[in-house]
Amino acid sequence: MPSRTMTSSFNEIPTIDLSQATDPATLPKLLIELRYALTDVGFLYVSNRGVPKSVVDGLVNALPKLFSLDDEVKKSVALEKSPHFLGYSGVGSENTGRKVDKREQYEFGTELTATWHDGLPLSERLRGPNQWPEFDGNFRSVVEEYINELSLLGERFLDLIAHALSLSPGTFQPSLSDQHRLKLVYYPEASTGDSENQGVGPHKDSSGWWTSLLQASPPEVKGLQVLNKAGYWVDVPVVPGTFVVNTGQAFEVVTNGVCKATTHRVLSGPHERYSVPFFQGMRRDLTKAEATGSLKAHFGALAAGKESDEASAVDSAFLKGKYDTWGESQLRTKVRSHRENGKKFYPEVHELYINDDA
Ligand SMILES: O=C(O)CCC(=O)C(=O)O
């Protein structure tokens, strides 16, 4: 790869048309666009995404009903019952950057059985079964199908990324986790005169390699913003038929900072909003040394670009090398985001994690 210095900022999010990846006539242009999106923006829209419309629509259509279920049903699958941080959490139970996020969510993951026992790293306890609410008989298969499709898309995407960064296909595959995670999220509308409008506070995604976000509300509903290198917030409007894909912290580490995990947030506004982020997981036992080691020479030749001061100040333990494994930093994020759960299931590290600002 030629050496380069990244100085430019961005004012909009580029779009990558995935259908161009299968045609040798369009692939070279696609790779150039993808490389720019990876190195200079960290966010992109993916169109012609190769996921059946029926799978996406099935999930989108379930959301209003899911969030209007009785409190009793929501409580029956409460996150606070799960050491795996899988389940429902209400407005006010999650923090980002020491402030409360105004959103409700159901978190699901690749369906797994719990296998953790004393002696294994605590982060292995993140693996476990989902909690399924009593709801429309079809719901579980709708979610499982969606997770399955997004897992496959994520693998195809990793190969395309490798290609765009002049690496062999399969380069990133050995670091994939057995668990990907999915959130179904509802942001209530902000009340008039409400000075606190943090839907989710500024953060870099800390659940793995890539996030594929489905903005599941109509285009007039705003909320998602990303921080550009000049320190300005840029809107990411809803574009029907696309996913918004962004770099997670693990990918920033692996690429030696060449592909930055871009800071983003959601502001609540005059409309309620639904969204569905899918987090492609990274092996929990992967160490920072292992993650950066083999590709050091490849990415070391590239100057890592500067980000804004606000972005550098965002909590990012794995990036800063504070914890040895990816799993530990992932567990730390979960404990910090859902503190009551952290205290209940992980008392031995709760204090350490919540007091340790990275
Ligand atoms: O709801 C959104 O648009 C973004 C959510 C998000 O950034 C997250 O959950 O990590």
Ligand SMILES: [Fe+2]
């Ligand atoms: Fe995020």
